[in-house]
Amino acid sequence: MNDCATVIPIVPVSPAPNPPAWDRLIQSDHVHGSLYTDPAIYQAELAAIWFRTWVYVGHESEVPNANDYIMKSIGPEPVIMTRTKDGVIHLLHNRCPHRGNRVCVTEHGNARSFTCPYHGWTFANDGALKGYPFPSGYEGADRSKLGLGRVPRVQSYRGFVFGSMAAEGPTLEEHLGGAMKSIDALCETSPEGEVQITAGFLKHKVKSNWKFLVENETDGYHPSFVHASIFEVAQSGIGTLYSSDSTAVSRDFGNGHTENDLRPEFRKRDVPMSWFGTTAEKMPEYTASMKAAYGEEKARKIMIDGTPHIMIFPNLFIAEIQIFVLQPLSVNETVQHVTALQFKGAPDLNRRLRQQTMGSVGPAGFLLADDAEMYERTQLGVQSLNPEYLYLGRGRHRERRDEDGFRIGDATDETPSRGIWRHYRAMMEAA
Amino acid sequence: MPMTPEQRATLEDVTQFIYREARLQDDHEYDAWESLWTDDGVYWVPANGDGGDPEQVMSIIYDNRSRIALRIRQFHTGKRFSQTPRSRLRRLVSNIEVLREEGDEILVTANAMVCESQTRGDFNWASRNEYLLRRGADGLRMARKTVVLVNNSTAMYSMAFLI
Numbered sequence: 001m002n003d004c005a006t007v008i009p010i011v012p013v014s015p016a017p018n019p020p021a022w023d024r025l026i027q028s029d030h031v032h033g034s035l036y037t038d039p040a041i042y043q044a045e046l047a048a049i050w051f052r053t054w055v056y057v058g059h060e061s062e063v064p065n066a067n068d069y070i071m072k073s074i075g076p077e078p079v080i081m082t083r084t085k086d087g088v089i090h091l092l093h094n095r096c097p098h099r100g101n102r103v104c105v106t107e108h109g110n111a112r113s114f115t116c117p118y119h120g121w122t123f124a125n126d127g128a129l130k131g132y133p134f135p136s137g138y139e140g141a142d143r144s145k146l147g148l149g150r151v152p153r154v155q156s157y158r159g160f161v162f163g164s165m166a167a168e169g170p171t172l173e174e175h176l177g178g179a180m181k182s183i184d185a186l187c188e189t190s191p192e193g194e195v196q197i198t199a200g201f202l203k204h205k206v207k208s209n210w211k212f213l214v215e216n217e218t219d220g221y222h223p224s225f226v227h228a229s230i231f232e233v234a235q236s237g238i239g240t241l242y243s244s245d246s247t248a249v250s251r252d253f254g255n256g257h258t259e260n261d262l263r264p265e266f267r268k269r270d271v272p273m274s275w276f277g278t279t280a281e282k283m284p285e286y287t288a289s290m291k292a293a294y295g296e297e298k299a300r301k302i303m304i305d306g307t308p309h310i311m312i313f314p315n316l317f318i319a320e321i322q323i324f325v326l327q328p329l330s331v332n333e334t335v336q337h338v339t340a341l342q343f344k345g346a347p348d349l350n351r352r353l354r355q356q357t358m359g360s361v362g363p364a365g366f367l368l369a370d371d372a373e374m375y376e377r378t379q380l381g382v383q384s385l386n387p388e389y390l391y392l393g394r395g396r397h398r399e400r401r402d403e404d405g406f407r408i409g410d411a412t413d414e415t416p417s418r419g420i421w422r423h424y425r426a427m428m429e430a431a
Numbered sequence: 432m433p434m435t436p437e438q439r440a441t442l443e444d445v446t447q448f449i450y451r452e453a454r455l456q457d458d459h460e461y462d463a464w465e466s467l468w469t470d471d472g473v474y475w476v477p478a479n480g481d482g483g484d485p486e487q488v489m490s491i492i493y494d495n496r497s498r499i500a501l502r503i504r505q506f507h508t509g510k511r512f513s514q515t516p517r518s519r520l521r522r523l524v525s526n527i528e529v530l531r532e533e534g535d536e537i538l539v540t541a542n543a544m545v546c547e548s549q550t551r552g553d554f555n556w557a558s559r560n561e562y563l564l565r566r567g568a569d570g571l572r573m574a575r576k577t578v579v580l581v582n583n584s585t586a587m588y589s590m591a592f593l594i
Contacts (some may be wrong), residue, residue, distance in 0.1 A: 107479075107584075200488035203586035207551055229510035233501060335586040339489055346543065356491065359501075364492050366505060369513035369591040377549055407434050 005224035022043070026425040029393035029418065033382035034076070036209035042331035048431030049314055049424070050075030054175045056325060057081055057091055057151075059197035061157040062063050066124060070108040073327050074163055075315075079151060080083035080104050080114070080123040081161065082334035089156065091163045092127045093149035114148075123148050152375055158187050159195055160316070178406055179252035182308040186318060187209065189307050190343035191286075197323070199354050201337045202362035210314070210328035211424070213336065215320070216371060217262040217311040218258040218416035220250050221394060226374055230366040237277060246411035250395075252419025256313025256427075260411065263305045275306025275320070276352070286349045293345075307341070313423060322357040330378055338362060345399070390415045438529070445564060446527050446537050448571045453543070456593040457520040461503045464593060469565055469572045472496045476578045476594060491583065491590070513591035519548040520592060524560070535566040536574070543578075551588060557581045558594070 020041060025032040035041055047085075051074070063083040072081045076092040079102075084420040096103050096116040103114040103123060110347045113130055120133040127148035132138060152165040154170040157180065162172050184369065187193050206213070216222065223231075223242040241248050245266040262275070272280040273286070280287040280303060290299035307320045317324040325337040340357035342350045361368040366423065382390070395413025397418045402408045409415030434442070435591040448467075455464040468474075475485055476492035485493045494502060505511050531538040538561070545556040564574035578594050580587075 024560050040472055157439070193457055200483070202491060203487050205586035205588050208587070229505045229508040229512075232510075256440065313509075351486075354487070354489070355493075359498060362489070362491050363587045363590040364594075366501070369589045370511065372589045373513040380550075396467040 006053075007076075008373075020428075022425050022429050024419050029414075030389040030391060031395055031421055032389055033385050035212060036382050037331060037377065039331045042209075043329070044428065045328075045430065046075055048428050051077075051330070052169065052431075053166075053312065053314065053427065054153075054155070054162040054164045054170075054172050056312065057161050057163045057194065059088060059143070060161060061154060061194075061196040061198060065110065067107070067110050067112050069104070069111060069125060071104060071106075073166065074151065075386040076329065077283065078102070079163065081283055084126050085112075086123075088205055089154060090126050091151035091154050091161075092123075092125075093151070096121055097129075097146050097148065098132075121146075121157075124377050143181035144424035158183050163393075175255055176312070177255050177257065178404065179255075179257040179259075179310060179312050182259060182310045182318070183304065183430060185302075186307050188294070188302050190345055191289035192343075192345040193280075193293075194344040196344050197339060198342050199340045199357075201325075201339045203367075204336045204338060204361070204363050205370060206334055206336070206372045206375045207332055208334055208372075208379040209332055210326055210334045212375045213326050213379050214311060214314060215417045215420055216375065217317040217348075218250060218309070219259050219414070220246075220248070220260045220416075221361055221412040221414070222371075222374070224412075226370050227367055229370070232290060232425050234366070237274075244410075244412060248411040249408045250411060250415045251402065251406050251408045252422075253416050254419070254423070256420050257310065258313075258416030258419050259308060259310035260416075261307060261408075266304055266306050268303060272300055274304070276349075278352075283352075284347055286346050289345055311420075313420065317371075321353050324361075336361075336368070336370070336373075358388065369388075392421070435543075440533060441537060442527070442529055443561075444535060448564065448590070449504060449524050449527060449539070449541060449562065453522050453524050457522055459506070459514075459517050459592075461506050461593075465499065465503045467573050468496060468499060469567075470496055472499060472573055473575045474499050475575065476580065476583075478583050481579060481582075488577055491580075491587075492578075492594075505530060509590065513589050516550070518592045521546050521548045537564045537566070537571075538562070541566060547592065554588065555580065556590065556594065 011351040016279045025035055055074045058070060058081045062070050063081055066085040069080050071084040072079050075271040080092045080094050094102050098121050099118055101116050103116045113122050113124050122130045124130050127150045129143050129146045151165055153164040155162055157172055166208050187195055191376050220242045221406045224239055248262045249260050251259045266275050273283060308318055309320055315326040320420045322338055322340050338361045340354040359366055392414045395409040395415060399407055399409050399415055407415055452467055461481040474492055474494040478489055478491050482490055521545055524541050524543045529537060529539050530540055541560045543558050543560050549557045559579045561577040562573060564571045565574045
């Protein structure tokens with residue numbers, strides 16, 4: 001559709017000179033301001049988190065056909081997600097092994113191979129070197145070692161494709177843990193059980209450290225204030241979900257995954273599609289498809305519960321009607337790639353999802369422009385180290401365990417932030 | 432071919448209208464700006480090049496008339512933090528051409544350059560703008576405004592002011 005230079009960050013990767021004292025920087029309800037501003041800590045995070053753990057890359061529906069490809073990223077590093085003719089999805093580093101040039105500069109398309117424009121080396125879409133011009137100059141070279149770099153582990157869950165740059169480590173299922181149920185619930189919003197990512201992405205950049213975004217995604221304390229303006233003029237019911245009286249809970253799934261579970265409020269309302277600010281009667285086609293797919297009772301339950309609000313560490317935020325993919329570019333620069341969720345077999349719901357998403361998010365969005373403002377001002381704020389620490393103690397006294405053993409707090413509590421930092425510290429210490 | 436007196440008059444009307452629209456945006460005269468729209472106005476800021484079909488893919492802004500009104504009401508709450516404090520703005524609009532005139536509708540293209548100063552820093556935004564203007568009893572109104580930013584394919588900072 002378009003040829004465009006995507007963000008090209010400069011990424012010097014080197015270990016932090018002296019391992020920081022993580023136990024001093026990250027305490028049970030305090031975190032040090034330098035965690036958001038220190039370039040050495042950012043470099044350490046690339047090695048310990050972004051280039052190690054499972055990072056969300058893209059969705060299978062973005063490369064539906066054999067030989068489709070799309071440019072994606074793992075942290076600041078560009079990768080190409082391809083589908084070979086056998087249907088397998090590959091994640092390739094967009095870097096020619098010869099001189100380092102980009103082999104792909106077109107956002108998405110269909111190609112069996114990629115040719116580097118610099119010296120004409122050609123690679124199959126599984127990364128293997130197919131050939132180079134004037135091959136007599138390479139007598140004795142081992143072609144099998146001159147392919148594109150491959151992300152060593154690629155795995156999907158319900159169509160969501162993750163990559164890990166570590167050859168060994170926990171499986172994707174082990175990493176996702178309790179978050180898998182939320183993805184299952186998300187998929188059930190489709191009468192065919194499938195999410196599709198087909199509406200293109202907005203790319204919204206902020207001058208802020210990536211962790212401010214991760215924490216904000218499941219911070220149930222801020223909406224009543226940051227988003228008061230739109231709640232007020234749109235007569236939105238979202239504000240009450242994040243009030244002090246809300247029966248919604250915040251949850252820490254472990255492994256850095258956190259959510260705002262709004263189902264208790266929706267179940268109290270007991271109105272199908274209330275989660276989406278509408279009624280079943282206003283969406284007759286969707287309601288009929290859901291009943292046909294799941295039966296009256298289960299369809300009603302799915303349509304009452306709504307979709308999850310979950311931050312899958314470190315970069316996939318499923319926000320009821322849209323997904324955000326977070327991409328750090330540097331210690332103080334982050335891009336949010338955002339698009340509407342689309343559900344297979346639900347055209348009338350999908351149209352409204354696109355419209356609501358466009359209103360809410362992106363550089364001019366009714367919600368996200370204001371979130372972005374907070375990200376940038378906090379980033380400016382933490383450059384001052386008096387006081388040195390941020391305080392994450394909200395709701396600590398009432399934190400409890402749910403029936404599955406996960407930590408939960410009230411809707412506006414900082415249980416998610418504490419969970420994110422607990423996991424972060426474990427990953428940084430393990431590095 | 433030389434312009435006819437009628438064509439000159441139309442270009443002059445259109446130019447004055449676009450200058451007024453630019454000034455109202457720069458000065459955050461939200462209500463006066465809103466009054467420039469027809470009742471069926473559509474305000475479109477595509478993403479990713481020329482944007483494709485806004486009914487199918489994401490746009491930076493794709494407001495129908497009621498959403499334009501919502502955008503204005505949000506500014507008036509005083510709690511639209513991305514515009515509190517407001518961006519300081521000045522824009523130049525140039526290369527104004529009437530592409531087509533049919534009945535009471537005029538299709539116009541122009542280039543715009545906006546200088547923005549905000550907490551985040553100072554920024555330049557460049558765009559090709561397309562207007563569908565409609566003549567009524569009280570002069571011209573906007574039935575459609577499309578703003579194709581030159582940087583809409585790459586990651587962009589917030590842009591919560593009226594572009």
